[in-house]
Amino acid sequence: MVAVLVAAALGAGGCGGDGEDPVILATTTSTQDSGLLDDLIPRFEEESGRTVKTVAVGSGEAIELGARGEADVVLAHSPAAEEELMAAGKGESRRTVMHNDFVVVGPDGDPAAVRGDEPAAAFAAIAGAGAPFVSRGDESGTHAFELGMWEDAGVAPGGDWYQESGQGMGATLQIASEKGAYTLTDRGTYLATDAARDLAVLVEGGADLLNVYHVIAVADDAGERVNAEGGKALADFLVAPASQERIGEFGVEEFGEPLFVPDAGKTDEAIRAEA
Amino acid sequence: MGVLWDALTEAFRLLLTGDRETWEVIARSLRISLTATALALALGLPVGAALALSRFPGRRTVLAAVNTGMGVPPVVAGLVVTVLLWRSGPLGPLELLYTPTAMVIAQTAIALPLVAGLSSAALQHVDPELRLQMQALGAGRWRSLWVVAVEARLPLLAAGMAGFGAVISEVGAALMVGGNIAGQTRVLTTAAVLEASKGAFALALAFGIILLAIAFSVNLVLTALQQHGRP
Numbered sequence: 211m212v213a214v215l216v217a218a219a220l221g222a223g224g225c226g227g228d229g230e231d232p233v234i235l236a237t238t239t240s241t242q243d244s245g246l247l248d249d250l251i252p253r254f255e256e257e258s259g260r261t262v263k264t265v266a267v268g269s270g271e272a273i274e275l276g277a278r279g280e281a282d283v284v285l286a287h288s289p290a291a292e293e294e295l296m297a298a299g300k301g302e303s304r305r306t307v308m309h310n311d312f313v314v315v316g317p318d319g320d321p322a323a324v325r326g327d328e329p330a331a332a333f334a335a336i337a338g339a340g341a342p343f344v345s346r347g348d349e350s351g352t353h354a355f356e357l358g359m360w361e362d363a364g365v366a367p368g369g370d371w372y373q374e375s376g377q378g379m380g381a382t383l384q385i386a387s388e389k390g391a392y393t394l395t396d397r398g399t400y401l402a403t404d405a406a407r408d409l410a411v412l413v414e415g416g417a418d419l420l421n422v423y424h425v426i427a428v429a430d431d432a433g434e435r436v437n438a439e440g441g442k443a444l445a446d447f448l449v450a451p452a453s454q455e456r457i458g459e460f461g462v463e464e465f466g467e468p469l470f471v472p473d474a475g476k477t478d479e480a481i482r483a484e485a
Numbered sequence: 486m487g488v489l490w491d492a493l494t495e496a497f498r499l500l501l502t503g504d505r506e507t508w509e510v511i512a513r514s515l516r517i518s519l520t521a522t523a524l525a526l527a528l529g530l531p532v533g534a535a536l537a538l539s540r541f542p543g544r545r546t547v548l549a550a551v552n553t554g555m556g557v558p559p560v561v562a563g564l565v566v567t568v569l570l571w572r573s574g575p576l577g578p579l580e581l582l583y584t585p586t587a588m589v590i591a592q593t594a595i596a597l598p599l600v601a602g603l604s605s606a607a608l609q610h611v612d613p614e615l616r617l618q619m620q621a622l623g624a625g626r627w628r629s630l631w632v633v634a635v636e637a638r639l640p641l642l643a644a645g646m647a648g649f650g651a652v653i654s655e656v657g658a659a660l661m662v663g664g665n666i667a668g669q670t671r672v673l674t675t676a677a678v679l680e681a682s683k684g685a686f687a688l689a690l691a692f693g694i695i696l697l698a699i700a701f702s703v704n705l706v707l708t709a710l711q712q713h714g715r716p
Contacts, residue, residue: 234583243683248667263583265664280571280582378682403684435572435580 232261233440236273236281238351239378241423242266244398244469246460253456254447260440270349276300276426279433282441284426285448287396288351289478292424300432302441307448308457308470309422309481312355314413315383315400316341316392324392325412332413333363340371342391346382347374355421356394362418383409396421398461398469417482422473425449449474492690499691500698510692511699514672517585518653519703521592525648528593529600533644534630536601537608538616548605554598559591559651563658566591570662583664588672591658596648603647607640608633642711646704653700673699 241247242264251262265272265281269288276284277300285307286292296304314324314332322339324332336343337360345367346353360367375382379395384405386393392412400406413419427445430438447453454472461469473481499507535541536548568574570582570590581587611633619629634641656674663670665679673696680689 231580232583239682242679263664263666263669265583265666278571278573280573380682380684384684384686405684405686433573434577 231437231440232263233283233437233444234275234281235262235264235283235285235444236271236275237264237266237285238269238272238287239266240287240350240352240396240399241285243378243380244402244461246398246457246470249460250448250453250456253453254444257447258443260443262444268348269351269354276428277432279428279431279436282428282437283444284428285423286351286426287421287423288354289422289424290354292426295426300429301426302429302438303445304424304426305445305449306473306476306478306481307423307425308454308472308474309420310397310470311414311485312352312394312419312421313397313400313411314392314394315386315406315409316412317390317408318410319390320410320412322392327413329359329413329416329418330362333359334365336392337363337365337367337371340369342371342373342389343367344382344386344389344391344393345372345374346379347376348378350379351421352379352394352396359394379403380405401461401465401467401469415485417485420481420485422478422481423470488686488690491687492694495687495691496694496698500695507695509668510671510673510676511695513585513670514653514674514696515699515703517588517659517672518592518649521589521652522596522645522649524589524593525596525600525652526645529597529644529648530604530641532597532601533604534608534634536605538630538633548602551598551602551605555602557595557598558657559595559655559659560657560661562594563591563661566594566658566662582662583666583670585663585670587662588659588670591662592652592655595655595658596652599651600644600648603644604637604641607637607644610640611636639711642707646707649703649707650700653703654696 237247247264251264255262265275267275269286269291272281272284272286273288273291273295275281277295277298292304295301314329316324322336322341324335327335345356373391375385379399380403382393383395383400383403387405387408400411425445425448427442428436428438430436454474457470457472458468461467536544536551566587567582569576570579570587571577615636616629616633619632624632654674656678659672660675660678663672663675665671665675673692677689677692680692
């Protein structure tokens with residue numbers, strides 16, 4: 211049955227890719243929503259003559275696709291899950307690409323009085339006040355980070371005030387804005403989302419809120435038919451000086467400040483020390 | 486309300502200024518969904534005819550399965566096709582995942598039960614006497630089948646329209662097997678989801694309005710065909 215469909219679709223569609231093996235990049239919705247990849251990927255395609263299939267999913271799914279060898283290169287911001295993937299021998303290399311930071315946003319009235327707090331204290335205050343908080347709830351890198359913050363705050367989030375959107379960052383910001391709720395967001399999506407204008411940045415800065423992106427070239431033997439060479443080429447491209455310069459400039463024109471800080475060659479510790 | 490107005494003006498702007506990217510997305514949506522509908526008709530009509538006009542063991546079970554298939558959520562169909570097309574899956578060597586062809590396959594799978602189920606119902610509705618009379622008049626098997634099909638042409642075209650409507654508007658499978666890749670597998674529905682997730686609601690709605698306009702045009706043609714020669 212499926213074979214018939216495939217044969218029929220191939221014959222009738224005639225719309226498959228070209229000869230060159232495409233590179234499959236699994237990445238997070240936040241990088242796609244920011245528009246950065248639309249800027250960088252065409253440059254890589256032109257330079258290398260390869261085509262890239264960018265699949266934007268949550269960090270959890272992106273890393274899972276890499277671990278199964280269904281993607282050739284992974285760009286993610288979920289350090290614990292990334293290290294697991296490397297430990298399982300599914301990654302050929304893992305390198306720092308860039309960072310931005312997370313911020314806690316909420317209604318300007320700030321019912322839980324968290325403005326200017328340390329991150330963990332702010333999360334504890336939100337829970338203590340029972341002020342509405344919208345969580346991504348989608349196993350994204352941002353969601354993983356948020357869960358880590360609750361742990362630091364010594365709170366097990368739950369109850370009427372804690373709501374899970376199950377959606378991307380832009381949609382979650384919109385929901386938080388409509389409900390007058392707090393949420394945790396990466397600064398890039400916050401800046402790029404018009405619907406978030408009603409929300410104010412209440413907690414920011416410091417090493418605790420850093421959001422670091424790494425690129426993982428998937429190992430040849432992570433699965434069948436992995437295009438390891440193509441994956442590595444794209445990973446190399448992202449940390450190359452020209453791309454890093456471009457990352458540092460991206461967003462300045464539209465938002466007045468860069469959305470990401472280029473970090474190639476730095477360790478996580480060095481980035482933390484600078485923050 | 487402001488967003489709705491912005492969406493309407495944005496939709497007209499994209500259509501009338503001939504925005505290249507938008508027109509490419511429209512052409513891709515139509516190509517994929519029309520191909521899938523044609524395939525679903527080619528495969529589904531014979532199944533529907535067999536279910537309606539012949540008797541074989543297990544017919545009722547197949548009919549029940551087809552009717553259940555009409556309600557399968559696109560995202561489930563997409564998930565199954567994705568796993569089959571994975572590099573590690575049985576059809577991995579074809580390297581079809583994240584291509585328009587993969588989307589055609591998934592959408593065909595979604596439309597097939599609709600076409601088979603509705604066409605079977607349409608053909609069963611034709612008076613069984615008609616086929617007997619035709620055969621008594623000496624018409625062959627195919628000739629009498631054709632007459633029955635002509636008699637049932639209105640609901641049969643409706644089956645095609647239902648199939649097309651289902652696939653042009655579905656997003657779950659398109660997103661999953663296509664990956665919503667710009668310039669390759671981005672169609673109207675996945676573009677709308679992407680823009681909404683970015684918070685660009687007016688643009689997302691504009692894609693929705695364009696989708697409705699396109700579906701309306703296609704159905705207008707089909708309806709004209711269907712109602713041809715009727716007062």
